[in-house]
Amino acid sequence: MVAPLVLSIGDPAGIGPELAVLAWHARERESLPAFYAVHGAGVLEAAAERLGLPLELAAIGSADEAAQAFATALPVMGTENAAYAPGEPEPEGARLALASLTDATDAAFRSEASGVVTLPIAKGLLADIGFAFPGQTEFLAAACGLEPGASVMMLAGPSLKAVPLTVHCALADVPSLLSTELIVRRGQTVAQALQRDYGITAPRIAVTALNPHASENGAFGDEEAHIIEPAIAQLRSDGIDATGPHPADALFAPRTRASFDAALCMYHDQALIPVKALDFDSGVNVTLGLPIVRTSPDHGTAFDIAGTGRADPGATIAAIRMAGEIAARRAKG
Template identity: 45%
Template sequence: MTAPLILTMGEPAGVAPEITAAAWEMLRHEPGAAFALLGDAAYWRARNPGLPVTEIAAPREADAVFAKALPVLHRPLASHPQPGTIATDTAPQVISVIDEAVAMALRGEAGGIVTNPIQKEALYGAGFRHQGHTDYLAHLSARNGKPVQEVMMLVAEDLRAIPVTVHIPLKDVPGQLTRAAILSQARVTVRDLTRYFGIARPRLAVTGLNPHAGENGTMGREEIEVIRPALDTLRAEGFDVSGPLSADTAFHAEARATYDAILCMYHDQALIPVKTLDFHGGINVSLGLPFIRTSPDHGTALGIAGKGLANPRSLIAAIRLAAQMREAAA
């Protein structure tokens, strides 16, 4: 029996309770999709009247109850916030749930982690000092003796896009875009596409930084001095790499058919095509970690929390993909 997935509670005042309930309802009869929520069982019941919830003592118990009830590893909150209103006293528990999920994955008790969205501003007062989930998970891995090079990959339909630089101001991108960064991200991406997605020899595309990929230096020299030398190194190592490509022609259907993943030079260059292609179904995948991690590619949506408006498609897709990755790696 494969270990079930662990779903973290994320920001409880956001849409996590309602999309979790909708995901369970959609997946409860789907083979291999069993997950256990790590969070407050009473709060999830209160946010979802009528939702069948069963408290379990260990992840391995999830499979037996999943078809009839949402399995919950009960971790009571300090308070039960009103939907859409953050209670700062719950922040330490939001963080501790992520810590515990990682510990379970590293011990082999969880087949992978799916994280509900967090509200980073609410966590900073509790000591959170990271850009987001991805680098925090890498920090936890290193703290447990498993240093990693984390890679954030966004998935929508047939597009897998990786931003080489992530949550930094656009003005800082040229200074942080290095050959080493491109090389490390490319190597991890190719390795994990083989391991988790079953692609024997991944085809990797790489965008340029500047419009029209710099037009041979007339609109910037990053392509000449940073990106092309990195791609030459990757080709010498045997990787199937194309680029640097002009970003404005790299994401249409015919272009997507020529690669399995694309490295982009900054956040919006990767995120805009992903969210345009499938806004409600996009997935955030963390590559390079010693465990599987996926997440819905949206935030806490405090403005619609508790109103019955939240779309669960992204969470459902994230759970399904984590299960597929787990099976591919088995």
């Protein structure tokens, strides 16, 4: 039997607590796997009250108890809490978010949970209390003992899977951060994850160009010829079905999307714009290359709508479902 998933509740001033409550209420309708939250019982209770939803909480001491309680109550492990003040982020809430993230990750790493679903944090507030990572992806990699750069962020929705090679950096820095080695390493990680976690026997990876029109034979830059094409050749020699460099403006059209399983993109917006345009309410952030399963809804804290009842749980439900599917596939070997 696969262990329950664990949720970190995110910043309590954002929509994370609401999403946890809404996902639990949708558990039967959406056939979701069992999950439990870490810390923030008072915040979750207050969020449910704000939404006008009944909520039974079950204080638990083990994942086994979570599986038993899930049908009738939202299981919560841990006693840390903070004030519930939606739309008003503060250090106390950031400390709760970090405690929840830390303990949830630890539970997954120790195999007490089959995977971790992380709800949105405010990186700036966490940095103010000593969080030394660009985001949750990098935190999880370090928590699992991996070297920087070993984990890969993939955005996955019903229509598209895309991986940005460079993430939180200035666009002007992208060309200097790209290398043939980086593309090959990330391409290998993506291919392995598509096989292991998504059951795709022979993954097809489309690699984007950096420059418009794939540089028009060098008219708009030479990164395609000197960096990207050698990487694609190396991936193909490794037995990976990699193609490109593809002009990014045409790669995500419906007919073209059917020709690949995942797109390897050169920078953040090149990957995230099409995913969010196609699958905003069902997009999932998946961390590849970890020894644990980790997913997250592909959106932020949304402080501006927190507590208003306008938060859409679609991406959180999709993240829980995807984490459960990956965990079940890994358990089968």
